[in-house]
Amino acid sequence: MESFDDQLQQQLDAIRDAGLYRELRRIDSAQSPHIAILGRSLLNFSSNDYLGLANHPALKEAACKAVEQFGAGSGGSRLISGSLAPHHQLEESLARFKGAQAAVSFSSGYAAALGTIGALLDKGDVIVLDKLVHASIVDAARLCQAKLRVFDHNDVTGLGKILKWASTGPKAAASSRKRRILIVTESVFSMDGDLAPLREIVEMKERHGAWLMLDEAHATGLFGQHRRGLAEAFELGHRVEIQLGTLGKAFGSAGGYVCGSRKLIELLINKARSFIFSTAPTPATTAAATAAIELVQSDEGERRRNLLWSNVDRVKNGLVTSGCQIPVVRSAIIPIIVGDEAKAVSLSSALSELGIFIPAIRYPTVARGEARLRLTVSAAHSSSDIATLLGAFTRCCEKPRPT
Numbered sequence: 001m002e003s004f005d006d007q008l009q010q011q012l013d014a015i016r017d018a019g020l021y022r023e024l025r026r027i028d029s030a031q032s033p034h035i036a037i038l039g040r041s042l043l044n045f046s047s048n049d050y051l052g053l054a055n056h057p058a059l060k061e062a063a064c065k066a067v068e069q070f071g072a073g074s075g076g077s078r079l080i081s082g083s084l085a086p087h088h089q090l091e092e093s094l095a096r097f098k099g100a101q102a103a104v105s106f107s108s109g110y111a112a113a114l115g116t117i118g119a120l121l122d123k124g125d126v127i128v129l130d131k132l133v134h135a136s137i138v139d140a141a142r143l144c145q146a147k148l149r150v151f152d153h154n155d156v157t158g159l160g161k162i163l164k165w166a167s168t169g170p171k172a173a174a175s176s177r178k179r180r181i182l183i184v185t186e187s188v189f190s191m192d193g194d195l196a197p198l199r200e201i202v203e204m205k206e207r208h209g210a211w212l213m214l215d216e217a218h219a220t221g222l223f224g225q226h227r228r229g230l231a232e233a234f235e236l237g238h239r240v241e242i243q244l245g246t247l248g249k250a251f252g253s254a255g256g257y258v259c260g261s262r263k264l265i266e267l268l269i270n271k272a273r274s275f276i277f278s279t280a281p282t283p284a285t286t287a288a289a290t291a292a293i294e295l296v297q298s299d300e301g302e303r304r305r306n307l308l309w310s311n312v313d314r315v316k317n318g319l320v321t322s323g324c325q326i327p328v329v330r331s332a333i334i335p336i337i338v339g340d341e342a343k344a345v346s347l348s349s350a351l352s353e354l355g356i357f358i359p360a361i362r363y364p365t366v367a368r369g370e371a372r373l374r375l376t377v378s379a380a381h382s383s384s385d386i387a388t389l390l391g392a393f394t395r396c397c398e399k400p401r402p403t
């Protein structure tokens with residue numbers, strides 16, 4: 001009989017043969033533009049720490065203070081004994097920041113998607129996803145037992161056809177209640193950096209009586225007058241039923257959240273299994289997130305956002321000048337599509353030799369044959385960091401075949 005490890009080795013071999021093998025790279029420094037890997041300092045253009053807050057003194061101080069006052073662990077799930085003052089402060093800050101009635105936090109954005117979709121939908125309901133939504137939403141959609149339909153990326157006409165079918169279909173099987181229809185999309189797409197046609201989607205969902213869950217993971221802190229996200233920039237915040245986000249990207253901490261009506265949050269506290277059956281996030285990460293939300297709303301937050309956008313412009317212009325073709329993006333995510341998995345890995349290695357850290361993104365994070373370098377820009381990058389990046393690309397970018 002084959003041993004357990006032999007069977008796993010076969011799977012690992014298949015992953016490696018497909019050019020999809022992954023391994024962890026240990027970083028011996030804080031998350032910042034310069035990271036230490038295997039004793040070398042590399043310039044980090046891979047982080048989601050868009051505003052440079054992960055290592056910011058205000059967040060570190062808030063985390064330390066919370067540890068002093070509330071300890072290292074939270075001791076239980078929120079509904080048992082873990083609902084500490086820092087969690088309540090975070091949720092009040094979040095709701096105020098997003099201009100929503102209420103908010104609830106989760107241990108991650110992944111857990112927030114899983115718990116929320118599962119709480120809202122059941123067998124007989126319909127969930128409709130943009131083809132490129134994040135894995136957490138795909139997993140949640142599968143788990144919730146609702147009928148799953150997918151529309152082509154940003155294809156509002158395709159979405160309309162599905163909604164027409166869904167809204168004229170039979171009532172939910174189990175009861176005579178109205179079938180629920182939930183659309184889920186991202187506002188800024190995590191691997192492509194492009195934007196959803198939000199206005200059209202909102203109009204469409206209202207026409208068909210559907211609900212919209214908007215994942216603002218890569219937009220919160222960056223878009224809109226108050227930096228609430230893309231829905232704010234489009235003046236649609238009040239028309240989105242479920243606003244999902246993470247505390248681990250522009251907010252520089254960790255955790256996830258949902259903002260919306262008081263009833264939505266009340267329902268999630270009662271039904272979201274990833275909230276109910278999981279230890280509450282630690283006081284440190286929670287307090288750091290609250291500090292980040294305050295910082296994002298301050299003058300410094302505005303300064304950092306402006307710095308980020310000017311860095312993004314410099315990087316984009318520089319890449320184009322150095323012969324790299326990049327799609328037109330309006331976010332801090334710049335995908336450099338290579339196509340072939342092995343080629344993407346070798347471009348990433350070549351850049352690493354030149355002191356630049358940008359990992360290759362491959363299947364199943366993106367479709368097969370659409371491997372890419374996902375370059376992300378931060379407000380914390382200096383002019384000389386960007387000059388170094390562009391210099392390295394000029395040397396590497398003639399060969400690869402970006403599309």
Ligand SMILES: *Cc1c(COP(=O)(O)O)cnc(C)c1O
Pocket residue numbers: 108109110111134136186190215217218246247248254255256
């Ligand atoms: C990162 C991400 C998530 C998950 O958030 P975590 O807090 O990292 O679990 C969800 N959706 C999108 C679009 C993301 O990019």
